[in-house]
Amino acid sequence: MSTPPTGEQYTLHHDGAHGPVEAVITSVAAALRHLTVDGHDLVQGFDEHETPPFGCGIVLVPWPNRVRDGRWVHEGVVRQLDLTEVDRTNAIHGLLRNTPYQLVDKTADAVTLGAAVVPQHGYPFHLWTTVEYRLTGNGIRVTHSVTNLGEQPAPYAVGTHPFIRVGEHPVDELTITARTIEHVMVDERLNPVGFEPASNGWNLTDGRLIGELALDDAFRLEPDADGVTRTVLSAPDGSETEVWQDGDWQWLQLFITRSYPTAGGPVTAVAVEPMTAPADALNSGVGLRWIEPGATWAGSWGICRPA
Numbered sequence: 001m002s003t004p005p006t007g008e009q010y011t012l013h014h015d016g017a018h019g020p021v022e023a024v025i026t027s028v029a030a031a032l033r034h035l036t037v038d039g040h041d042l043v044q045g046f047d048e049h050e051t052p053p054f055g056c057g058i059v060l061v062p063w064p065n066r067v068r069d070g071r072w073v074h075e076g077v078v079r080q081l082d083l084t085e086v087d088r089t090n091a092i093h094g095l096l097r098n099t100p101y102q103l104v105d106k107t108a109d110a111v112t113l114g115a116a117v118v119p120q121h122g123y124p125f126h127l128w129t130t131v132e133y134r135l136t137g138n139g140i141r142v143t144h145s146v147t148n149l150g151e152q153p154a155p156y157a158v159g160t161h162p163f164i165r166v167g168e169h170p171v172d173e174l175t176i177t178a179r180t181i182e183h184v185m186v187d188e189r190l191n192p193v194g195f196e197p198a199s200n201g202w203n204l205t206d207g208r209l210i211g212e213l214a215l216d217d218a219f220r221l222e223p224d225a226d227g228v229t230r231t232v233l234s235a236p237d238g239s240e241t242e243v244w245q246d247g248d249w250q251w252l253q254l255f256i257t258r259s260y261p262t263a264g265g266p267v268t269a270v271a272v273e274p275m276t277a278p279a280d281a282l283n284s285g286v287g288l289r290w291i292e293p294g295a296t297w298a299g300s301w302g303i304c305r306p307a
Contacts, residue, residue: 004048006031007100014109014135018305021109021135024048029058030101030113030131032162037138037305042241044163044260044269053261054271055161058097059144061129062117064159065218065253065279066090068191070122072282074155081122088189093161095123101131110134116149125154127291139242139304146298148291156289157277159253162303163260163269164243169235171256171268172211178204178231178252182220184278190216192280207234210270215254218278223247231272232306240306243272248299251275251287274301 007027014021019038024045026033031052035042046056070081070091081091101113110132117127126149134141148154166174180198187193198204198219210233221229231243231252245252253273260269276299277287291297 005051006033006048008103009033009048010103010106010111010113012109012111012133012135014137016135017137018307021137021139023133023135023140025111025113025133026057027100027103027113029097029099030115031057031059032133032140032142032160033057035140035303040167040239040305041165042139042303042305044165054163054255054257054269055093055097056163056271058093058161059131060093060159060161060275061096061144061146062123062125062127062154062156062158063094063281064157064273064275064277066092066189066191067282068189068280072122079122079124090189090191091122093159095120096129104130119150125152126150127154127156129158136302136304138307139302141300141302143298143300145296146291147296148293151293153290153292155282156291156297157275157281157287158299159273159275160301161271161273162243164233164241164272164303166233166235166239166241169237169239171270172209173236174210174270175207175234176204176210176213176231176254176270177207177234178219179222179224179229180204180219181222184218186217186279190279192218192278192284195220210256210268213256215256218251218253218275220250220278221245221252233270233272242304242306243274243301244304245274245301246299249274249276249301251278
C-alpha cells in the first residue's frame, strides 16, 4: 500500500477529565489532522489521502505567512527565496510545508516530530526543529523548538495553520473573541504596509459573528493577566473552543474561507493561526528571533475545550 501524501499518521489518545481526547498528526508538515474531546471536533479535519486544504494544520517554519517578492537583505546581501505563492510573487509559509518530519518520540498521548532546515536559496542557515503534540485533559498542547546547527546567527519565526471548529456547529454561526490591539494593514498582495490600532471593524474584543466577517488578516493580541493570549470561538448554545498562545506568540492570523472542501460540499472554515511574528518579518524584523549558533528556543500554544 502506498504512503498517503500526508505521510505517516500518528494517532494519540488520552482519557481526559471531560471524556476521551483523540488526535491524529501527519509526518508531512507535522500537521494536526484531527482533534476531538469527548467526540466533539475542535478542528476542521481532512482525509489522509488529500493534501491539507488551504494548508490546514501544517507547521510554518522558519517563517509564517509571506515574504514580499521572496527577497530580504542579510548583512548587505540580497537573499532570494524560491517563490511559492506564484500568483502574488511571494515566498509563503516557510520551507517545510511539504517535508516529512522524522519520528523522534511517541507515547500513547504524545508524539514529537523533527526536521532539518538546510541551507538553500535565500536562507543559508542550518536548523533542527521539533514539534511535540501532547494531549491534555481537554485538548492539546503544542511545543515547537529550534536549534541552530550552523556557525552564524539564524533568523527564525514560526506559525501554524489550524482550522477551528466547535463540534458540529456551522462556522458562520460562531462568535470569535480575541483581545486584538493592533491590526496589520496589507496591500493587494497581502503584504504588510503598516500597523494600526485594532479599532472599529478590527476590534474582536467584544466578539464578532464569523458569518459577518471576511478576514485574511493578522493581529497583535493583548495577553491575559497570566501572560497567555486566548482566542475563543463560541456557539449559540454556549459551547466553546479556545486557542491559547504563550508569551512568545503575540501574533495571530485569521483566515475565513467559504469554500473549504468536504465530502458534503464546500463549507465555511476559519483558520486561527498562532504566530511568533507577522508576515514579512525577514524584512521588518518585527517578532523575528535570531538564534545564536548552538542555541535553542522553544514556545507553546494549544487548543482546548474549556470546562
